[in-house]
Amino acid sequence: MADRKLQIAIYWGAACGGCDVSVLDTNEFILTVDQVADVRLWPIAADGKYADVEAMADGELDFSIMSGAVRNSENEHIAKLLRQKSKIFVAYGSCAYMGGIPGLANLVPREEIIERAYLNNPSLEPGNKTVPLAQTSVNGYDLEIPKFYQRVYKLDQIVDVDYYVPGCPPQPDQCKAAVLALVGALTGQADPPPKGSVVGAYERALCDDCARSKSEKKVKRFYRPWEIMQDPEKCLLEQGIFCAGPATRSGCGVRCPNSGIPCRGCYGPAPNVIDQGAKLLSAVASIVDSKDPDELAQIFDTLPDFTSFANRYSVAASPLQRSHRS
Amino acid sequence: MSYEPRIVGFLCNWCSYAGADLAGTSRIHYASNVRIIRVMCTARVDPTFVLKALHDGADGVLICGCHPGDCHYSEGNYKAMRRYPLLKKLLADYGIEDERVRLEWVSASEGKRFADIVDDMTERVRALGPSHVQADLASDMAER
Numbered sequence: 001m002a003d004r005k006l007q008i009a010i011y012w013g014a015a016c017g018g019c020d021v022s023v024l025d026t027n028e029f030i031l032t033v034d035q036v037a038d039v040r041l042w043p044i045a046a047d048g049k050y051a052d053v054e055a056m057a058d059g060e061l062d063f064s065i066m067s068g069a070v071r072n073s074e075n076e077h078i079a080k081l082l083r084q085k086s087k088i089f090v091a092y093g094s095c096a097y098m099g100g101i102p103g104l105a106n107l108v109p110r111e112e113i114i115e116r117a118y119l120n121n122p123s124l125e126p127g128n129k130t131v132p133l134a135q136t137s138v139n140g141y142d143l144e145i146p147k148f149y150q151r152v153y154k155l156d157q158i159v160d161v162d163y164y165v166p167g168c169p170p171q172p173d174q175c176k177a178a179v180l181a182l183v184g185a186l187t188g189q190a191d192p193p194p195k196g197s198v199v200g201a202y203e204r205a206l207c208d209d210c211a212r213s214k215s216e217k218k219v220k221r222f223y224r225p226w227e228i229m230q231d232p233e234k235c236l237l238e239q240g241i242f243c244a245g246p247a248t249r250s251g252c253g254v255r256c257p258n259s260g261i262p263c264r265g266c267y268g269p270a271p272n273v274i275d276q277g278a279k280l281l282s283a284v285a286s287i288v289d290s291k292d293p294d295e296l297a298q299i300f301d302t303l304p305d306f307t308s309f310a311n312r313y314s315v316a317a318s319p320l321q322r323s324h325r326s
Numbered sequence: 327m328s329y330e331p332r333i334v335g336f337l338c339n340w341c342s343y344a345g346a347d348l349a350g351t352s353r354i355h356y357a358s359n360v361r362i363i364r365v366m367c368t369a370r371v372d373p374t375f376v377l378k379a380l381h382d383g384a385d386g387v388l389i390c391g392c393h394p395g396d397c398h399y400s401e402g403n404y405k406a407m408r409r410y411p412l413l414k415k416l417l418a419d420y421g422i423e424d425e426r427v428r429l430e431w432v433s434a435s436e437g438k439r440f441a442d443i444v445d446d447m448t449e450r451v452r453a454l455g456p457s458h459v460q461a462d463l464a465s466d467m468a469e470r
Contacts, residue, residue: 076470094339107419127413278373281416285408293407300411307419318420319374319381324462325421 006037006062006186009053009082012044013075014102014152015068019093020044022169023065026176037062041082048076054091056085059101062186063088068170069095069102069316072152073134075147082161088182091155092175094266095197098276099154099316104308104320106315114148117256144283151243151322152315163193165200168266168313171252174200198268201251205270209250212236217287222302225262236262237287240302245277246270266313274306275318277311284310329332331451333386334379335360335444336371340398342390348351348437355396356441357448360388368429373413376427380417383460386426386451390440393431403431425450426457429453 024030024045040061041048056225060207064086070076074154094100104112118124118131134147155161165178178200184190193199214235221288223240230236236257244258244265251267269276284303290296302308311318337343343364349356365371368391389410392405408428410451417427428447432440 073470127387150469274374274418275377278377281373281412282409282448285412286405288408291404291407293411296408296411303412306412306415310416319377320420320422320459321381322466323419323421323464324457324459 006183007040007220008033008037009041009048009061009086010039010045011041011064011066011068011082013016013066013068013079013096013155014071014163015093015095016101017044018169019067019095022175023095024302025172026179027172029176036183043218049300050081053078053081053085057326058084059087060123061086064092065090065092065095066155069099070149070155070158071102071105072148072269076149076153076158079155079159088162089159089162090163090165090178092165093170094166094268094313095133096155096161097164097166097317098268098314099152100313103152103154103313103316104311107307108323109325110148110150124239127231148191154316157316162195164198164268166198166249167252168264168265170200171255173253174251191273192320198236198249200250201249201267202252203271206245206248206254206257206263210235210245212257213239213303218289219287220289221297221299225260230260232260237284242284242303244280244309244312246283247276264312268314269317271274275311276314276319277285277307280310329452329456331359331385331448331456332383333360333388333447333451334384335362335388335390336365336368336375337432338368338391338398338403339364339366341392341415341431342440343433345390345432345440346438348434349441350437352437354437354441359448360444362426366398367402369399369402371406373409375468376413376417380422380426380457381425382458383457384459385454386428386447388444388447389427389429390443391429393433396433397421406423422457422459425454425456439449 064082185192243262245263
């Protein structure tokens, strides 16, 4: 191997930690990574301080992997810092790629989130008036916590991103493939993927890899998965179960539909799709069997909370990006 | 200067674009706020087009096609009809007011109807005021 170890960092923004666990899920492969690389920062698994990163020269890190969206000023600060210090910066997982589950909060203004979480919540002490503020003064001490932004950003709305690895979380095999591609490129053993490409996934829709039988789709109502005894061989959409497969990139190994669970769209929009939600909207509308506006309204009423399903991981990545309610 | 709404109109080639043409050749006076984009069929209007128009600064989007049963491609307008209620649900969740996006059926002989729809929609959007999509996204950036 190279005489010099690769310098890497793994970081999380607004994330659940599942992406870090998916890195560890590569099992013994992680030991190989350890042999060829120094992990300079990885808050969930290793020591390393922000000050150490700040002290690095620009480009000192060979690559950084960041999971999670940008929700507050700390996420933004570290994203920019790692970008500056890294030769290659990777958005890892659905939140970094598209805003992910935290991005659903963009459908609600910040004030309502604070109200719900800190002021008007059944599990709070009645009459609570304490809300987190970026700056407070307590007993003469000035305290500072990260500023909670108006909305959630996907990573490339904040910094320049070289590669995207989708998934909630990315499948360990795909994580491994992505890391090997990067290491190959950095050590000159392989050509780097084109900048901006989605690595660790395929150039086709999930349905292309789904083994369920597909025929003409005609649906008179939609079902939540527990409302219907499903046929394990047949396309879920044909059975009226809302599945994000048609608008979603393949790469996960079709794990959800193979387990009887509809695709939730975590691998992001299929190639050349701008907005996953809009494309899914078209796909779902096209299978509905009615030409009567009143009946259509009734059928679509069986799809509760439609937007949160259509753009489950991609609200921040949609053209409208957030609620514009005044 | 007073506020003039900018409305993007997607008109099907076979009925509504001809209807708009008739409004013109009949010398009907109506609001000039709709910027018309001719599409072959309302089924061609991907919901992404509507979202992108709103993102790029349109105050409203008008989609017009053949009356149900009259589609040149026999079923195209039904596809638009099925997408529309879902699109309205999506837009409502993104906080876009109901009057800003509208689907109407206009035949080639309905020049007057087209003019009336444009006048009516222009006034409704004018009453709402400018779309705040662009301003909201700019204020998000300014906060950081």
